[in-house]
Amino acid sequence: MPAPTQATAVARALGEAVVLEALPGSPDLADVRRALDRLAPIEVTPGDVRTALGMALKHATLNPHASVASRHPVITRLKLVVRKLTFFVAHDIAVQVTDLAHALLVAGSATADRLELLEAENARLRQAVEELQGRLRQDDR
Amino acid sequence: MSRPAIHQLVPSFSPGDAIGSHVRRLRRLFEGAGVETRTFVTVCHPDLKAECEPYQRASLRPTDVVLYHLSCSDAMAGWLLDQPQRLLVDYHNITEPKWFDRWAPLAAHDMRLARLQLATLASRTEAAVAHSGFSADELSANGYRHVEVAPLLFAVPDHADRPARPVPERGARWLFVGRLVPNKCQQTIIGALAAARRGPDPEATLTLVGGRTIGPYVEELHQLARALGVGEAVRFADHIPDAELDAAYRDADVFVCLSRHEGFGAPVVEAMARGVPVVALRAAAVPETAGDAALVLDDDDPAVVVAAVRHLATHPQLVRRLREAGLARAAAYVPERAGPVLLERLLALASGG
Numbered sequence: 001m002p003a004p005t006q007a008t009a010v011a012r013a014l015g016e017a018v019v020l021e022a023l024p025g026s027p028d029l030a031d032v033r034r035a036l037d038r039l040a041p042i043e044v045t046p047g048d049v050r051t052a053l054g055m056a057l058k059h060a061t062l063n064p065h066a067s068v069a070s071r072h073p074v075i076t077r078l079k080l081v082v083r084k085l086t087f088f089v090a091h092d093i094a095v096q097v098t099d100l101a102h103a104l105l106v107a108g109s110a111t112a113d114r115l116e117l118l119e120a121e122n123a124r125l126r127q128a129v130e131e132l133q134g135r136l137r138q139d140d141r
Numbered sequence: 142m143s144r145p146a147i148h149q150l151v152p153s154f155s156p157g158d159a160i161g162s163h164v165r166r167l168r169r170l171f172e173g174a175g176v177e178t179r180t181f182v183t184v185c186h187p188d189l190k191a192e193c194e195p196y197q198r199a200s201l202r203p204t205d206v207v208l209y210h211l212s213c214s215d216a217m218a219g220w221l222l223d224q225p226q227r228l229l230v231d232y233h234n235i236t237e238p239k240w241f242d243r244w245a246p247l248a249a250h251d252m253r254l255a256r257l258q259l260a261t262l263a264s265r266t267e268a269a270v271a272h273s274g275f276s277a278d279e280l281s282a283n284g285y286r287h288v289e290v291a292p293l294l295f296a297v298p299d300h301a302d303r304p305a306r307p308v309p310e311r312g313a314r315w316l317f318v319g320r321l322v323p324n325k326c327q328q329t330i331i332g333a334l335a336a337a338r339r340g341p342d343p344e345a346t347l348t349l350v351g352g353r354t355i356g357p358y359v360e361e362l363h364q365l366a367r368a369l370g371v372g373e374a375v376r377f378a379d380h381i382p383d384a385e386l387d388a389a390y391r392d393a394d395v396f397v398c399l400s401r402h403e404g405f406g407a408p409v410v411e412a413m414a415r416g417v418p419v420v421a422l423r424a425a426a427v428p429e430t431a432g433d434a435a436l437v438l439d440d441d442d443p444a445v446v447v448a449a450v451r452h453l454a455t456h457p458q459l460v461r462r463l464r465e466a467g468l469a470r471a472a473a474y475v476p477e478r479a480g481p482v483l484l485e486r487l488l489a490l491a492s493g494g
Contacts, residue, residue: 006433009452009459013436017448020340027339032443035365036332041323042243055243067356071379 049112053105060101062094146177146205147229147491152215154193155186157380159295159407160210160233165192166294166476170484183215201226206491211235211262212404214254222265229490230262230269230285233293234276234404234426240324244358259283268490270483272405273426291486292479295407296383299475301416303391305464307457308418312344313337313450316393318386318411320351321359321377324402326422327351328365329441333397333450335369336443341451345374347397350389352380390415395450398427399441406430410474413467418460420449434466 020026044052064087068079083090149168155161164180171178181196196217201207207226209217212233221228235256241249263284271277272293280288315334319325327349337345353359359377366375378389390396396412398421403409406427412419419435421427428437436449453460473479 006436006463009456010436010438010449013438013449013452014440014445016452017442017444020448021444027336029336029339029443032332032335032369035368036328036443039328039361039365041239043239044242055246058243059246067353067360069353069379 049108049115053108053112056101056105056108060098060105062098062101064090064094066090144174144176144488145227145491146179146202147171147208147487148178148199148201148205149180149208149210150182150196150217150221151180151193151210152183152213152217154180154182154184154189156188157186159293160212161186161189162296163231163233163294164210165189166480167483167487168192170480174484174488176488183217196220208487208491209262211259212255214251214258218258218262221262227491228262228266229487230266230280232259232269232271232276232280232404234271234273234279235259236322236324236402240322240402241355244323244361245355248355267493270486270490274429275426276404287490289486289490291483292474293405293407294476294480294483295411295474297410297414297471297474297476297479298387299414299472299477301414301464301468302387303416305416305461306394307460308394308450308453310451310454311342312346313342313394313454314392315345315347315395315397315450316350316389316412316417317347317397317399318350318389318408319398319400321349321353321362322355323358325351325400326441327362329399329443329446330397331362331366331369331371331375333399333441333443333446334374335371337447337450338371338374340447342447342454345450346376347371347374348376348378348389348393350378350381350386353377387415390417393417395420395453397446397450398422399446400424400427403427403430409435410471414471414474416464416468418453418463419467420446420453432466432470434463434470436463 042051042055044055066083068076068083070076070079149164151160151164154164168178168180180193181199182193183196185193203225205226206229208229208231209221210231210233212235235252238249238252241252260283266285268287269280269285270289270291271280274290277288277290317327317330321327330347334345334347366372390412396417396419398409398419401424403425409419409421409427409430413434419431421431421435421437422441423437423439431437438445438449
């Protein structure tokens with residue numbers, strides 16, 4: 001039998017994926033898909049303050065444990081010693097900066113709330129003005 | 142008529158990265174062709190100090206040609222706007238910022254700035270080369286008038302020292318090579334490996350070779366592997382010396398690339414050059430780099446990726462065909478063949494052709 005072409009192989013693989021997953025006793029991949037969805041990129045479209053704040057929240061908590069990974073075990077140990085020696089300073093700064101970030105997020109969230117209220121009020125007033133203008137035009141006739 | 146001098150400008154010059162390697166090979170080609178050339182940089186790796194000079198001290202003749210390697214934002218771009226020399230751009234692509242917003246906002250900001258600089262330089266640039274049709278389209282969309290696709294210069298072995306072998310149905314060794322960054326989607330490969338181990342290949346393993354630049358993302362990858370029960374089956378190999386990289390390719394049964402943004406995708410060619418079958422996602426420049434020498438998937442769902450790898454395991458003829466096609470495709474990128482092609486294009490552009 002000749003080797004399948006690339007396109008045929010891909011089509012067959014797709015078919016096999018569907019069939020394999022439908023078989024009784026096949027592994028449940030729902031948790032894998034959920035875990036991957038959780039790591040998807042977050043796109044902030046222009047003007048989308050709420051998503052931007054959500055993203056800021058992900059960066060708001062500072063971890064004082066800098067990575068000590070290195071290809072050289074000696075450097076790893078050295079980094080670990082430095083990290084232990086400076087932990088009390090790093091921890092204190094991390095807590096303060098995290099608090100500041102969360103406070104800014106609360107302020108940003110309140111600003112977003114206020115903006116949305118003003119936008120809704122603006123839309124309501126525009127509609128009222130348009131209705132009044134409509135009535136005036138009818139009276140003129 | 143004598144050829145004009147062609148000077149290369151590169152923001153960050155390092156021996157370990159793809160652009161640094163490309164610049165150094167290109168310099169040797171220029172010198173071999175009798176073209177006067179110097180390399181000007183913003184920052185330089187200590188090992189390369191003898192090969193470059195700070196761009197702020199560059200004293201260029203008006204008749205010289207400047208070749209700017211663009212991949213990130215740099216003050217050099219602003220400086221170039223005020224220079225009288227003819228400007229060529231070698232575009233290495235800029236990653237879409239959306240991949241970094243979540244993990245590294247500063248890096249995302251740099252990418253947005255780089256894209257602004259890309260657009261700003263368009264009117265000043267006489268001609269540009271890109272290393273894929275994908276990148277060339279981006280240049281054209283940004284207003285670049287004369288754009289050509291030319292090969293990237295990187296280390297591609299001219300023979301495969303890995304013997305031809307089938308993909309095993311059990312215990313397949315998956316490999317991906319590339320920096321641990323969000324656009325390369327290493328998490329999707331980990332997810333697919335977890336699916337494989339729950340299904341047809343409980344002994345499958347994965348090696349991820351690549352430098353760790355975005356700490357929070359790397360931490361998430363480790364957490365994901367542990368959460369999906371494959372913590373022991375995934376090896377994070379970091380940035381490794383060339384000899385170890387060769388060994389990683391030699392040991393691999395299949396190269397799995399589910400990257401969502403690649404300006405070219407050099408590791409795909411590196412895998413092909415070593416005879417490793419490639420399964421890749423149809424995204425950005427990867428399908429044109431892979432051509433018909435890989436299984437190119439339209440979907441990166443774990444079940445589909447697992448089925449594709451399993452398909453290779455059950456179809457040794459297909460693996461042989463992919464190996465032959467891959468070796469032929471990679472041969473075009475061996476520096477001895479790709480170098481003269483790139484040199485000829487650049488010399489023609491520098492001469493106003």
